[in-house]
Amino acid sequence: MFGYYFHLAVRSLGRNRVLTALMVLALGLGIGACITTLTVLKLLSGDPIPQKSARLFHPEVDPLPAQGYVPGQSKPPWGGLMPYADAMNLLHAGKAERQAVMALTQAKVEPRQLGQKPFFSDGVMTTAAFFQMFDAPFKYGSGWSEGDGESRARVAVIADFLNDKLYAGRNSVGETIRINDHDYRIVGVLKPWSPQPRFYAVGLGGHSYGNGDAVYLPLQSARADGMDPQNVSCWEAADIKHLETSPCVFVYVWVELADAADAGAYETFLSNYAQQQIATGRFHRPEVALPDVMRFMRDAQVVPDDVRLQAGLAFGFLLICVVNTVGLLLAKCLRRSREIGVRRALGATRRTIFAQFMVESALIGLAGGVLGLVFAELGLWAIRHQPAQYAALARLDLAMFAFTFVVAVLASLLAGVLPAWRACMLTPAPQLKAS
């Protein structure tokens, strides 16, 4: 039976080639636009560290003065950037499974080879647990210890791409690398690692997507050598030569808890810490926050507004294309009243007519889906050639591929319901009489 409907559908579509092409083209364009923007949206709002994003938390406190404080309405400012002292207190308290303090810096790397000019790299100043906490995999060597940080040891972990550039990819553990005019000993080389979005860099002055950082240094050592954090905010006139003791924020703390359910306990600890600081007169506001990775990124509005706007526009576009297809299918089916009348008179049931028309719609949907896929590939190709940070990541994955067809067929079936309903409700007698 299905084969017969299929045959009828192909014949019917073939009779009105221009109209069929128009419907397929409109549907294809709508679906192509939707899939392109959805792929980008999914990419940009993805989970950067799915294996433990629910167990990683970002403690935030509010160090601002009492002036302008509205109880219950204030939130930790600057996306949770923290004063150095408080970050270190949380680090030393060790209440979580793992905890690390971090800031980004611009690292000036001087190659030892003659003829190679110095260059800038993205650097992370952090504490020992960073690598294990964020599951950064090592190719050679390992990270440093908390002791190395406390003693301001000049040790460094470098990314694989920097290792390729400076040491042609060989095991460079033990070599020295000159960063911002100081010699650091390489203790580890990472495998390619760059969670997307780069959640730990968001809000620290780094880019949110794209390549990983090139060098990782102990926070205390790098600060002692005069490396400046990328993002500093001060709430009072401050001596920015001594950020650690100034009324300024410039670091993030991330903690890993053994279980997502421990968040309540940690938040209580954080709250108590804030109260304790209020008692000593350092803090004036008791509000704290402890978002996990996904909530942190939502709060930080990592996904650009333009991308959301584009996705919305694409869905509006698809909606119009579907309305358009409904109209055209309807017109088409009304013209075929006579054919329907004949079929009904010869014994076809309403259900049969309905099924026949739905098969025709589904066929248009499939064709639209294939075309939409082509358009989506084209769209993603265009995005890859844009100068955006996330450009290189824009690729169609298998799930989206399947989704394309589901959307296409659903959209066309939706578009086909009304015409098919109208067709099957026609009473055969008047149609036959009219002719």
Added chain:
Amino acid sequence: MKLHPMIAALRRHKAGVVLIALQIALTLAIVCNAIFIIGSRIERVNRPTGLDESNLFLVTQQWVGAPSADTADGVEKLDVMQREDLAALRNLPGVEAVAPTNSLPLLNSSWTGSVSLKPDTRPGDKSGTRTAYYFTDEQALSTMGLKLVAGRAFNAGDVRHQGFRDNPPRPALIVTKALADKLFPKGNAVGSVIYSDGSGAPSTIIGVVERLQIPATGSWGNNFTWYSTLVPTRLDANFTRYAVRTKPGQLDAVMRAVTPMLYKVDPMRVLDDDSVKSFADIRAKAYRADVGMAILMGVICLILIAVTAAGIVGLTSFWVGQRHRQIGVRRALGARKLDILHYFQLENLLIAGVGAVLGVLLAIGLNLWLITRYEMSHLPVLYVLVGTVAVLVLGQAAVFVPARRASNVSPVSATRAA
């Protein structure tokens, strides 16, 4: 022509009528808002910075192994290095003027603060006006191509130097006209005293420039876009920026000559691919997202309009086919070709009119919803009016071909079977 029979006829095609009206309404709503977004992006991109943007480029460099900017001795050494660079750049053939600067408009690297009429204000004090500083020297105005509208430009005697993390008094300042008018609405800015960044030391406004945008193009800078302040001070740090104005037509040649020349002055520095940038590149980079968005929206609007027009043509064609016999009867009863043409045109106008009314409501609703979620302003009435006229014209254009076909139906078809 009476509308009554037309409406009666339309009643028999409820679904089709509703679909066309709906499609027109949705198209109007989306296209109106999209064009409004395109318009505001284009307006943003086209606003002049106040600079003379041609023949201007920027050099950003960093020294390797430079002295510390946190010691008095280091600051002096760094200043000597900076003056060496400046002298060398100024001697380069084809160069007209060079000024050290911490930033340029659209560069998105800013030093912001606030200026106030009162001394010793605390940060967050509401009496201050937010501003972005350009630390530069006596060649600033000629290098950037700024237009002085009152007072005088900096002279060599005004120029000081400081470590970039120090905070000494700033006795002389030049402000933009926008900032001067904000601080001194009576227009007596030149010679007046203001206090910058909560300092107790007075700063005298010695000159006013017509226009100078701040470096930030992000939304956080929207409420002080034109409030720039020029400080006659060379900042000494282990990095420097130099704005260079070349003689007309020599931009490329000078840009190529700069890197080797600076390495010759001092090889111990970082100058990478990004270090020498023409202002045109800075502008393109600052606004590329806006331009990209405008193009994308424009393309989608065009396709939308095409799809809607095609839909109208398709549906009307079928109606014409369906009503072949009625048209024949009307023609046989004395209707002229023009009457038939007008009938279909008027019918389309009616449907498109209903769609447009619905579309205007949808467009305004969509705009209000967008305002709650994104930074956007209210849709101006003009956009809605132009959009409405546009969809009505679109409908008429789309209906013309099928309507013409209808008007060509011969009266004889009334006698034939449909």
